[in-house]
Amino acid sequence: MRWYHIDRFVEFVSGQRAVSIKTVSLTEDHIHDYWPGYPIFPSTLIVEGLAQTGGLLVGEMVGFERCVILAKVSRATFHELAVPGDRLTYTATLETQTPEGAIIKGTSHKDDILQAEINLVFGFIPERMEGVQQFYPADFLATMRKFGMFDVLQTPEGEPKLPPAFMLEAEKEALESGILGDEIAPPSA
Amino acid sequence: MAPSSEEIYKTVNEILDETLVPDDPVKPESTLLGDLGAESIDFLDIMHQLEKSFDLSLNREDFYPDDILTDEQFVQEGRVTDAGVAALKERMPYADLSSFENDPSLKNFGDLLTVQDLCQMVVHKLALGGDAE
Numbered sequence: 001m002r003w004y005h006i007d008r009f010v011e012f013v014s015g016q017r018a019v020s021i022k023t024v025s026l027t028e029d030h031i032h033d034y035w036p037g038y039p040i041f042p043s044t045l046i047v048e049g050l051a052q053t054g055g056l057l058v059g060e061m062v063g064f065e066r067c068v069i070l071a072k073v074s075r076a077t078f079h080e081l082a083v084p085g086d087r088l089t090y091t092a093t094l095e096t097q098t099p100e101g102a103i104i105k106g107t108s109h110k111d112d113i114l115q116a117e118i119n120l121v122f123g124f125i126p127e128r129m130e131g132v133q134q135f136y137p138a139d140f141l142a143t144m145r146k147f148g149m150f151d152v153l154q155t156p157e158g159e160p161k162l163p164p165a166f167m168l169e170a171e172k173e174a175l176e177s178g179i180l181g182d183e184i185a186p187p188s189a
Numbered sequence: 190m191a192p193s194s195e196e197i198y199k200t201v202n203e204i205l206d207e208t209l210v211p212d213d214p215v216k217p218e219s220t221l222l223g224d225l226g227a228e229s230i231d232f233l234d235i236m237h238q239l240e241k242s243f244d245l246s247l248n249r250e251d252f253y254p255d256d257i258l259t260d261e262q263f264v265q266e267g268r269v270t271d272a273g274v275a276a277l278k279e280r281m282p283y284a285d286l287s288s289f290e291n292d293p294s295l296k297n298f299g300d301l302l303t304v305q306d307l308c309q310m311v312v313h314k315l316a317l318g319g320d321a322e
Contacts, residue, residue, distance in 0.1 A: 071230040074208065096237045100249060101230065103237050123230050 026084035054092035054104035071123035137170035283309035
C-alpha cells in the first residue's frame with residue numbers, strides 16, 4: 001500500500017487553490033479496520049487527503065524549493081460519513097502565507113454535499129534543515145505526474161505551468177540513465 | 190466604527206479559545222505560551238485570525254521582534270540591554286514590559302505576551318489604521 005490519499009488533481013491554480021478527488025473503495029484495508037463490521041473511510045485519512053492537496057499547493061507556490069510540513073489541524077468538522085463508492089472532492093484554498101508558513105482552508109464534498117471542513121496550518125522547515133534533501137526530485141516529479149498535477153496546473157492568469165526546471169532536469173537524467181521505468185515516463189518527455 | 194475594548198477582548202478570547210483550546214479559561218493576565226500553551230506555529234494561526242477579525246495587517250515581529258532580539262547592540266550575554274529594552278518599548282508599546290525590565294534575560298521574553306497585551310496590540314494597530322508597521 002502507498003500513502004497516497006488523493007487519486008488525481010482536477011484543478012490547480014498556482015498559489016490560489018487546488019482541487020483533488022479521492023474515490024473511496026472497499027478494497028482499502030483501513031476501511032475494514034476502522035470500525036470493524038461497518039466499513040467507513042476514516043476521517044483522519046480525509047484530513048490526510050486535504051493535507052496532501054493543501055501541502056502540494058503550498059509547496060508548488062514556492063517552486064518546491066522549501067520543505068513543507070503539516071504543523072496543525074486548526075479545524076476539522078465532519079458533517080457526513082464517507083463510505084465505499086463515494087467520490088470525495090477536496091478543495092484547498094490558500095488563506096494566507098508568511099515566511100514561516102501558510103494557512104489553508106479546506107473542504108471535502110461528496111457530490112454537492114459538504115462532507116467536511118478542515119483548516120490546516122503548514123510550516124516551512126526551519127533554516128537549519130534547508131539544504132537537506134528530503135526527496136529525490138525525479139521521484140517526486142513522477143509522483144506528481146501520477147496525481148495529474150501538471151495536466152491541470154496553471155498560473156493565476158490561466159496559463160499552463162510546467163514543473164520546476166530542476167525537477168525536469170533530474171527527470172531527464174533519470175530517464176537517460178534508465179532509473180525511471182517506461183511506466184512512469186512523462187507523457188511529453 | 191472601531192470596536193470597543195470589550196468587543197476586542199471578547200473576540201481575542203474566542204480566537205485564543207479556538208486556536209489553542211486551552212485547559213484553563215482564558216484570562217487577561219494569561220501568557221500565551223506558558224499559561225495557554227501556544228506553540229510557535231500557533232502564532233501564524235492567531236495572527237491570521239486577528240487579521241481577519243479586525244481587518245488588520247500583522248507580522249511575526251509584532252509578536253517577537255527578531256531584529257531587536259538578535260542585535261548585539263541590544264542583547265549581550267543573554268540579556269537585553271537598557272537600549273534593547275528601550276527599543277522593545279518603542280516597537281511594542283502594547284506590551285507590558287515592567288516585569289521583564291526587572292530581569293531582562295532573553296529567555297524570559299518568549300513567555301512575555303499576555304492576552305491583555307494582545308488586545309492592546311489590536312487597539313494600537315487599529316489606531317495606526319490597521320497596517321503592519
